[in-house]
Amino acid sequence: MSYPLQTGVIAVLLALGAPIAAQTSQEMPGASIEGLLALAQASNPEYASMRYEAQAALEGVAPAGALMDPKFRIEWMDITKMGEQSPTLWPSDVGSTIYTLMQDIPWFGKRELKRDIAQFEAQSSEGKALGAWSELAARIKTAQAQRYYLDGNEKLTREILDLMARLEQVAQSRYAGGLAAQQDVIRSQVEQTNMRNELVMLESERLQVDARLNALLARPSQAPLARPNGLRPTPAAALLDPARLEQRVRSHNPQLFSEEARIHAAEKSRDLSYKNRYPDFTLAISPTQIDSRIKEWSLMLEVNIPLQQTSRRAMEREAQAMVSAAHARKEAAANQVLAELAQNLAGLEAARRTEALAATSLLPQADLSFNSALASYENGKLDFAALLDAQRQIRQAKQSRIKAQFEGQMRLAEIEKLVGEDL
Template identity: 70%
Template sequence: MTYALQTAALATLLILGAPARALAEESLPGASVEPLLTLARAHNPDYASMRFEAQAATERIAPAGALMDPKFRVEWMDVTQAGSQAPTLWPNDVGSTKYTLMQDLPWFGKRDLKQNIAAQEAQASQGKAQGSWAELAARVKTTHAQRYYLHNTQKLTLELLDLTTRLAKVAQVRYAGGLAMQQDAIRAQLEQTAMQTELVALQSESRQVDARLNALLARPSNAALAAPERLRPLPVAAKLNPDTLMARVEHSNPQLFSEASRIKSAELGRELSLKNRYPDFTLAITPTQMRNRITEWSLMLEINIPLQQASRRAQEREAQAMLDAATARRAAMANQLLSELSENLAGFDAAQNTEKLATSSQLPQAELTFQAALAGYENGKLDFATLLDAQRQVRQAKQAQLKAQLEAQMRLADIEKLLGEEL
């Protein structure tokens, strides 16, 4: 094969392979947060366990209101026919056989109360599952924002490392020409080493964050992830009205929803404890067989006598205490959640303002300072230390941008976790 044919074949392979590589990269999760949330909802085992627990609680509703299974009793009377025969259980050969069918019946309304209590417990479990998802979604969103921050910080460090390398060459040229001291070249090399060390730390932290994200998605810890390309858009200011959000937390927060269901369950439990003052019943019907025919029919009514009033009063006081505890717990939780909402709203506003200042003021000023310092150093008017300080200011301004974006995303994730829904 000639050199020209080999070159053409190689070019063809590269052209054909590029779309395949691009497709493989696109199929990996991690570029944006939405596919990550879909994977977490489908595969996270903790959330799956909470869903199954909620399903199990729902299945308890029907049995809670069902009657107890009936009981069947058989009694053989005079199995030896007054000693005239060997013992037998055959109905035609004994004196008589009684068949009793019994059914336990609770006092009126108890079954409905038990079923309603189970329904409220099922709603509390569903709220707990929703809270588990809100917590999981917030962790996924936060981890994605951390990946975005680390990825772009590495890019920024690489850019500045390349710039520092060019500055080191300028310092070496000036030193060779007798226009600068050797110390300038040494400082540039020290700056390069510091950035390379920081890159190692950033790469290590990125691998740790990737492992945490894969764990949330129930993937192997070293599974490949796409590079984070974008953050979620931030909501407009109209959606962040504190009064509106507080009302939404009161209405939609999964934890408060669960606690409200537990309060209703405790109220029904107190009502059930009062019903226990009244007796339960047992009804029975008894046909009696003699030889090969039914000769008698009997009915039976059994009532338990609720004499242990001290025990029942203690149960009623327990039910009232459980209700008071559930009410106080919900009030405490509401106060805590509203406090967290206020903190996160304040942090979100601060992050947005910080990003605006870094973008509109700090970064342009730092870049102008660096350009002026670079020109001054090339002209011999400024020393190399001043040039490095100007470079660090540019870096700090860009890092302030990234940190503010990360902080805003983390605060937004926490706000949505408190709401139990996305803004």
């Protein structure tokens, strides 16, 4: 291959590779929660299995209310014609051939009840699928918030590390001028070592969180994730009104929706058990062939006799007990869900207040304290230990703010899981 041709091929490959690389970078998940949720909805196998189960239950509604398949029976009568011939099954050569077509028909209303039971069971499966998605979405939102928290802590730690490096230079300058002890320099170096150790721990924890998140996204555990670009905004106070949220929980919570469907299915099962007091039928029509002609027609009606009343009454009591159990199960689920809602609302409010205090009061005070301590140390009016304490106060204030944001996002994810939809 000539040199100009090689150059042209390389140029084409680079031109094609550049958009692919850019597209790969853009498609790397992790920057936004919306992209993570979309990827999980498309690829998470656990959620996919719940969707398929709900689809399977829905497909079972139509056959549940359908008639049973008809039955066909053929009878060869007198296959030897009173011993005058060898046995044969050819219809025109036997004494007579009876063809019977039979259809089982349940008592009026039983088919509709069976279809309704299947319909409500399908709704219960749909509720379970929605609940699985709400649980999965909450775990992804929590993991993303934790990634943001770790990323913020890492940035803060690096800022403090740079600050300690500058303080070390100040301490060395003062030590060189005989204005400070060597211990000040050593303390600053120890603090920097501690910061580097914390960076190692934060990196390890971030990798663990990324591995858990990749598992939820059905990706390889070590697949790269983009850095989070921010947190979701906290809903307005009007959307977090307890009474309003309680109403939304009762009407949209997937678990309560599933339990309500199970109640209806149990009630229809009870009604079906009452219908079993009445008999089912079998209708049949039977043409009879003699020689090569149909010469007789017969009709048949068969009725099962529901004599076993003791067992039927027991089945009816069982069905009624299942209805009561379904109601109790829904009430217990509602109590648990509403209790969790109240707990998470209280936690979210506490996180919001903590973040506001850190931003408006604690951080400005810590900044003033540190600047004053630094000026006093440079003037020889304060020892290095007090300067380190002021530096730690700034760090604690910033960490408190980041932690409050993380706590608020966790509580918000739990509330949205209980509500069954984003706020």
